[in-house]
Amino acid sequence: MPETDRALLADAARAAGQIALSYFKNDPSVVDKPDGAGPVTEADLAVNAMLERDLRAARPDYGWLSEETEDDSGRLRTKRQFVIDPIDGTRAFIAGNPDWAHSLAIVEEGRVLAAAVYLPVRDLMFTASFRGGATLNDAPVTVTRAGLDGATLLGAKPNFAPHHWRGGTPPVIQKFRSSLAYRLCLVAQGRYDGMITLRPSWEWDIAAGSLIAAEAGAKVTDQSDTALLFNNRHPQVAGVLAAGPELHAHLVQKLEPNTATP
Structure with a gap:
């Protein structure tokens, strides 16, 4: 199941990228969320709507947690949950900086089972599954082995x-x-x-x-x-x-x- 979910998230992240790029550098409307929670654009909301519709249709028994959806405590009673940021780095998106991403995960019992992070402007697709390794554009990635000085x-x-x-x-x-x-x-x-x-x-x-x-x-x-x-x-x-x-x-x-x- 984690590998199947990994592919589901990657496909959804690419679809999110197509939507977000249609707004990027195209003067999207922006409002500030209450209580100093930061800005949200019409692109965030459009991506969130697509992801919530398509991912919940694909996995109707999974709970849902997203930055741009009002939280529902019902997710606490589900076995697995989607954990979604439609656009992570909204301020960068607004500024025309390429370093924003779609962040999609599936969680079970507190642990992340599958993940995709996609940067559409750079066409970088990072994915992982629990005990299945991590990749960038399908090639394995590995952390450095640095010590403290000069890290x-x-x-x-x-x-x-x-x-x-x-x-x-x-x-x-x-x-x-x-x-x-x-x-x-x-x-x-x-x-x-x-x-x-x-x-x-x-x-x-x-x-x-x-x-x-x-x-x-x-x-x-x-x-x-x-x-x-x-x-x-x-x-x-x-x-x-x-x-x-x-x-x-x-x-x-x-x-x-x-x-x-x-």
Whole structure:
């Protein structure tokens, strides 16, 4: 079933890309969501509508969790759930930056079974299934085996503030990409050594990418080295730390406990 679901998600992600590209750099309408939750465009909503219609028709017994659908607690009573971000990196999408993605995952008992992350502008399709490996455009991907000194670490600037780290910020090279899903996939691909976000993270941003990184050989946890579990009643986890095992261990040792970015 994970391999069948993996193909389903990849096909759906490509269809999402066709819809989103029709709006990209075409002045889509934008509104700000309540409570500072960020912008949403008509492209986000159009992609979400297609995915919800087609994926739920294909797997009617699966629950549904999406950034752009009002949450329904009924998902907590299902065996498996779709966890979807129609466009991860909406701000990048609005700005005309190519680094936004469709992030699609299927979860069972808190664990991600299948995943697809697709960047339509770059035509990059990352997929994974539990114990089935991770690929980029059908070619296997593997994380780097970097140590701490000089490692390239993806994250927003607040994560590297000295107060988050024992002894100050470690000697890493700091990089950034808007999409959390893409950051996890870049680690899986071996283009960067690790990624970190100390803020509570919405499940739809990270579920798919977390499996892709893990299947490529990364260790993926929160900052306290606790495994990530999904389909929570409140669909957030306590940040994400993803890197090859050696670098991951160094980062956990360096991080101050229970820190969080504003």
